[in-house]
Amino acid sequence: MSSCMYCASDHVQKNWKLASWWQRWKCNTCSKQFSTWWARDTYSPEFKKQVIDEYCHTPNQARAVLEKYGISSRTLVKWKKEHLSSCKQCN
Ligand SMILES: [Zn+2]
Numbered sequence: 001m002s003s004c005m006y007c008a009s010d011h012v013q014k015n016w017k018l019a020s021w022w023q024r025w026k027c028n029t030c031s032k033q034f035s036t037w038w039a040r041d042t043y044s045p046e047f048k049k050q051v052i053d054e055y056c057h058t059p060n061q062a063r064a065v066l067e068k069y070g071i072s073s074r075t076l077v078k079w080k081k082e083h084l085s086s087c088k089q090c091n
């Protein structure tokens with residue numbers, strides 16, 4: 001079971017509409033949505049690839065990507081740096 005990262009409430013439920021191979025949760029107390037990936041230090045390579053691909057290779061703004069995947073901007077900046085050093089498409 002998970003609890004809300006915003007208000008620490010346990011009244012969270014899976015958001016099936018957005019559910020995918022990573023899990024999306026919605027808090028019934030504060031109505032905010034978050035992903036269970038948020039609290040983790042380690043992310044799967046597939047997740048990382050999808051996030052950075054969407055950020056670097058589509059016109060999406062950073063904020064939209066951050067909200068969609070529920071990661072911190074620091075993480076995104078770090079990943080982008082790593083990505084830029086290895087991506088032919090971005091150089
Ligand atoms: Zn909450």
Ligand SMILES: [Zn+2]
Nearest residue numbers: 056087089090
């Ligand atoms: Zn790239």
